[in-house]
Amino acid sequence: MTAYVLRRLWQMVPILLAVALLIFVIFSVVPGTFASATAADGRNVVDAQVLERMNREFGLNDPVHVRFGKYVAQLATFDLGISLRSREPVTVVLGQRLWPTLQLTLAAMLLALALGVPLGFVAALKSGGWVDSLSMVFAISGLSVPLFWLGLMLMYLFALVLGWLPSFGYGDPSHLVLPALALCVFPMALLARTTRAVVLEILHADFVRTARAKGMSEMRVVRWHLVRNAMVIVLTMAGLQFGSVIGQAVVIEKLFAWPGLGSLLVDSVSTRDIPVVQGCILCIVIFFLFSNLLVDVLSARIDPRIKYT
Amino acid sequence: MKPGGIALLEVEDLCLSVTAGGKSCDAVADLSFAIERGQIFGLVGESGCGKSITALALMGLLRRPLAWRSGKIRFKGQEIQALGPEAMRHLRGKHISMVFQEPMTALNPLATVGRQIAEMFVLHEGMGWHEAEKAAVRALAKVRVAAPDQRVKDYPHQLSGGMRQRVVIAIALACKPELLLADEPTTALDVTVQAEILELIHDLCAAQGTAVLLISHDLGVIAQSCERVAVMYAGRIVEEAGAQEVFQRPRHHYTRGLISSLPLLGARAINAANGRTKLQEIRGMVPAVTDFPAGCSFHPRCGMATQACIDRAPGLTRLEGGASVRCHHHA
Amino acid sequence: MRLTRANLVLGAFLIGAVVIGGVLAPWLAHTDPVMDANLMNAETAPGREFWFGTDGQGRDVYSRVLYGARTSLTVGIVSQLINSVIGVTLGVSSGYWGGWWDDWVSGLTNMMLAIPSLIFALAIMAILSPGITSLLIALGLTNWSYSCRISRAATLSLKGQGFVQAAKMLGYGDVRIMLTQILPNILGPIIVIGTLGMGGAVLAEAALSFLGLGIRPPAPSWGSMLSNAREQITTAPWVAIFPGLAIFFTVLGLNLLGDGLRDLLDPQSKARV
Amino acid sequence: MWKKLVLAAAIVFAHGVQAQTPETPRKGGTIRFTAPYGASFGGMDIHATNLAQDEIWARAIHRALYKWDSALNKPVLELAKTVSVSSNGLVYTYQLRDDAFFHHGRRMTADDVIWSFNRIVEPGKSYPGARFVRAIKGAVEVEKGEAKTISGLRKINDFTIEMTLAQRIDPAYNFNLAVTAIYPADEAVKESFARKPIGLGPFKFAEYVPGSRIVMERFDKFYAKGKPHADKLVIYVMGDAAARDVAFRNKEVDVSVLGPAQYVAYRGDANLSKSILEVTENYTRYMGMNSSFKPFADKRVRQAVNHAIDADLIIKKMVYDKAYRASGWLPTTSSAFDKNLKPYSYDLALARKLLTEAGYPNGFEFEITASSNESWGSPIAEAFIPMLAKAGIKAKIVPVDGTVLGERVRKGDYQAYLWSNGSGPDPLAALKCFHSATPRSACNYTEFKSPAVDKILDDADRMGPGNPKRDEVLKQANALVYDEAPYWFFNYNKAVLAHQPWIKGLQRNANEMAWQNYEDIWVDASSPAAK
DSSP states (O other): OHHHHHHHHHHHHHHHHHHHHHHHHHHHSOSSOHHHHHTTTOOSOOOHHHHHHHHHHTTTTSOHHHHHHHHHHHHHTTOOOBOTTTOSBHHHHHHHHHHHHHHHHHHHHHHHHHHHHHHHHHHHHTTTSHHHHHHHHHHHHHTTSOHHHHHHHHIIIIIIISOOSOSSOOSSHHHHHHHHHHHHHHHHHHHHHHHHHHHHHHHTSHHHHHHHHTTOOHHHIIIIIIHHHHHHHHHHHHHHHHHHHHHHHHHHHHHTTOOSHHHHHHHHHHHTOHHHHHHHHHHHHHHHHHHHHHHHHHHHHHOTTSOOO | OOSSSOOSEEEEEEEEEEEETTEEEEEEEEEEEEEOTTOEEEEEOOTTSSHHHHHHHHHTOOOTTEEEEEEEEEETTEEOTTOOHHHHHHHBTTTEEEEOSOTTTSSOTTSOHHHHHHHHHHHHSOOOHHHHHHHHHHHHHHTTOSSHHHHTTSOGGGSOHHHHHHHHHHHHHTTOOSEEEEESTTTTSOHHHHHHHHHHHHHHHHHHTOEEEEEESOHHHHHHHOSEEEEEETTEEEEEEEHHHHHHSOOSHHHHHHHHTOTTHHHHHHHHHHOOOSOOOOOSOOOOGGGOOSSSTTGGGOTTOOHHHHHSOOOOEEOGGGOEEOOTTOO | OHHHHHHHHHHHHHHHHHHHHHHTHHHHOSSOTTTOOOGGGTTOOSOSSSTTOBOTTOOBHHHHHHHHHHHHHHHHHHHHHHHHHHHHHHHHHHHHHOHHHHHHHHHHHHHHHHSOHHHHHHHHHHHSOSSHHHHHHHHHHSSOHHHHHHHHHHHHHHHTSHHHHHHHHTTOOHHHHIIIIIHHHHHHHHHHHHHHHHHHHHHHHHHHHHTTOSOOTTSOOHHHHHHHGGGGTTTOTHHHHHHHHHHHHHHHHHHHHHHHHHHHHOGGGTTOO | OHHHHHHHHHHHHHHHHHHHSOOOOOOOOEEEEEEOSSSOOOOSOGGGOOOHHHHHHHHHHOOOSEEEETTTTEEEEOSEEEEEEOTTSOEEEEEEOSSOBOTTSOBOOHHHHHHHHHHHTOTTSOOTTHHHHTTBTTHHHHHHTSOSSOTTEEEEETTEEEEEBSSSOOHHHHSSSGGGOOOOTTTTTSGGGGTSOOOSSSEEEEEEETTTEEEEEEOTTOSSTTOOOOSEEEEEEOOOHHHHHHHHHTTSSSEEEOOHHHHHHHHTSTTGGGGEEEEEEEEEEEEEEOTTSHHHHSHHHHHHHHHHSOHHHHHHHTSTTOEEEOSSSSOTTSTTOOTTOOOOOOOHHHHHHHHHHTTOTTOOEEEEEEOSOTTTSHHHHHHHHHHHHHTTOEEEEEEOOHHHHHHHHHHTOOSEEEEEEEOOSSHHHHHGGGSTTSOTTTTOTTOOOOHHHHHHHHHHHHHOTTOHHHHHHHHHHHHHHHHHOSEEEEEEEEEEEEEOTTEEOOOOOSSOTTOOOGGGOEEOTTSTTOO
16 A cells, blocks of 8 residues: 555656646746836836846746746756745745645535535435425536626625624634635535435445345445445545636635635736745645545555455 | 245235326236245336336335335245334345346445355344354365455455355355245356356255345346246236246247247257247337326237237236236237 | 426426527617616616616616626537546547557546535636636636546447447447447447536636636626625525526426436436436 | 805815814724725835835835825924024935934934935945935945945034035935835844834834735824824725725725726715825826927927827816926926916917917827826826827827836837826925936936926026025026927926825825825724724
């Protein structure tokens, strides 16, 4: 198993390199520089000399191949460069944002699993009944709402109208509830649908018929034979979902002023703090690859057919 | 049916329906037969004749779109066709158990075979898991699996098809049931393994006194092991008789067709009866449940069909020696 | 079974309504969505003259929602077409030819899967100037990994089948075999993925608008209308409600349609996604 | 109508009361401020950033030589008790405070000031404050790496410093922002300083959660006696206006900067309307017209554009009166504002006539480069495009990112653009953007050329700061520019700060409403964070 994990880690390297190259290329042609962004709000009369010196200080005037060479040389030593805006190492800047994003996405994913999977189970077991119809209507609606709008509505309802929860902020667990809730709706709906489909499929599987022929009650059939089998697929699905959740976290973080990688990314794009942008995307990609690795390891633990190969 | 003693299983005018596209059709109709204790009863017919549905009905495992419509199933004299799910559940596995066609998928891929056998003891004998797992080793030994104490730790995908079917049989016979429904138990297996498995079923049931309803599309399999045979076509039994009799004197044209399509046994039997030498196939295909033809349902495929066959469905004709046939022109 | 048909019918109905609304917008709309700004009418509540009210610039929200259907459908359809073409081309060719090309495409697909598509789209939007063409490129280049994987897997299994072998023996060229023998057989799942992806594209447009990187006004797009109206929610809620409902019902329709089509075209693969 | 008047009266009354009866400031409590311009702060080194967002927190922790006095609407001495100016107006001698302590307890001396200014012009770095420090003689040499220290700065003794300027300007306008904050020379060189800033301000740093908030605590050794009033100051980063609105209404934050849509909502709300603070900011919103784009080379065309757009209607309907109609470049808060200048009339006939005279009887087409900003971006253009169409002028929007806008404008890569630029506080500096010697890349974006304006500005330069006649002269320049109409003059922003009723002592800062001197703010007992 250790060997397996190590090999998977090794396989990540080319993907990461490719991603690094890709985002470098993208952001080497991005219009506007950090210097022009600092003057973009039109508040201060722009000092051309300072802008020019900024470009020089950060090497923004260098030709592309020189910048790329520097970038690769830095990457080789796990150095992501210096944030143009705060002049701190990008790794430090990212480090401060990692935990909040992890917190938010994990909470949303766990919530989605905790709500979506049972919902899908119940819908499948009561397939054709009103519980099934209702939960599937709910699920498909959940997949059809613009995320920021959903977040805003939750904010209005739970913070302003009901006054149960704070509308923004970061710190104690109550701050996490609303953003996690908003973020969990999409994966929850998907998981509910997946779970339902998987469970329905398994309910018609031969081994479930065998289990029934053994004289098992439906409860036991579900507990002894259905759950684990459904879990393998649901888990894989959840792992894939994780990627899109991290992506959507960008929207939620911006809306709820959540201090994660997503809001940092958006802010850094608009201020053209390119090293931080590159770092953020790399970080998110690593995040996703690791979550997939975790899912694969877990699936292999549950499913004896999957070997660590 | 037999005067005097009560048969182990009696099926009387059983009618099972299937619902498709808002329309309900009879997949099985007017089904009657009886199985004695310890008897091996064969049910034969092409796929789609309603054999498996019948077996599921006996197990009480009909699920939508299949449903019981009318008729009676008596197990040890007790009517079970309308038994509640809980009561039926106690019957299943313990008194009536079943071996399915597909050993590759009949077992849960995520549980060890030992555990899957042990479940039977936990469910029906009230054993704890630990004890049950020991019993599972013994049950696996009984179905002639080598090194059963090792095999119980295996997962289904680690076993061959024949081994898996042995495991399925071990599960089915774990609690010494009175009736075993074997639905095409050897179809998916290599020819070499088929005989072993049939022999295994035969021997174990004989030893335990378990009656067997052996379902197969393969008359050869039936001929090998059954005492009595019923031939099904399009949801109805078209002929029922002792095994010897069916093969030596097939009365229904469908039965004849089936026999004549058999390479080994068929060639011999037909040679004896009709003097034909060529292997023959029955032309056409089994009709779908939704459009069973009117009249004799076999008439579109029957070489001897007359206007009467098209107009009228034949009733069951009882013949001497307990045999019966459903044909206007039976031999 | 019956539920499936209901899905299909409802989905088709919703999408049909959107398509008709978009196509007939010039006739159905009361005013020009861009030019007919009349500040004298700014933020009029819905009524007889302005069915959905007017926005901050005094434009008829009803007309803008109708024209917005064009934008959203264009975004959905074109971006998914691009995705499908890329995905199918790469998937079929890599599955068919295998070898280094397959390795290369698999690597590319893995990389694409590793970057969340919204973030990828965000990055592409940053380098292109805001607008519908950029959006089509951004959404069209970032979501093809699914169709690529599916068509590759399907090609792998079809490759060994009789009719493909037969076509090979008849001396058909590779490209011809892919186009005439393989492509028709994988069209079903691809259409399903495309339909569901269209819903995703409409939502992504809204998300990018919220992040300030979507279609810019005055072009009427539901995403930017909704996103721009979020501050007016207390003073003029209708400015947000109608484009919001339009997005919701369109995506809902696409999802239902996709579900229904899947059951119809691709019955084996149940609702896995 | 009556209702509106009564309401207006009530607002005036409420504000009047606040201003007239000074309540005794209450000690203690937490001020919960918001930073609305983006989703994060740059970092903790304020010398490194000149974004408005970062100045918001820096004013609590740091102090510069001067500070902005909102009541007087000009910068006043802060870290020095007195200053004397030489007769040629170039040498300033500051008597520094001897009671100013850094948060780590050390007393500020002249060395800290000199060290800080030298740091800002450090040659390898590009601190934005360099453009202010450059006014000191010898700073440019340091910037270029030709000298080690700024020759124009001289320490007389620990609390006396002599500053020689390169030209006659008022240094007060240069040294009142936190980009020129005085750092502790000993601490600021340490690496930890970037995470844990130490300054002279009324609040000392406690916690920074990047992307979320900065928490600061009262600094007991702050030099202003009895200040700050509050125990704690939290500044939340809240970029999304809709989310900020919810938080404010939910009483989770004490202040919120309002956009136009919210302004009208708050004004219409009986409770919220009671505590809205307004000020005309030193920003002028306008559309620049490129003189190298042929039609705009003609002054009459530019004037026609000004006459063809009903700016009053846009301000009323779209900006919800959250702005004042511009009548010239200098805003109403500028000392050289000319209240006799009348805005261009909305006169289609006149516009057509001017166009015909200029040779465009059938109008022409042009493109407006605009960002998505609701107050000075494409939404505004969307509103006036139909108006221009009536005069025969067809306009099209070229949407760009805020960052790209500035770059395009500085390069002259546009036909017309919509922007908002600072037009204060120093009127001379603001008008210098119309001096032909000012390059396009600095702020003469339309390459405006007028010998008359040049002459007036040069004269004003010679008069030196503090000359009472200077403003009168500048008014003439302003009027000339206005008549030349290099821009479509749109409006002066009215900055609006909504605050909770328990927050007192907020100032109307015309430079940027969100820049407050926190030591003057206090929290009364009704605040949920009063403890």
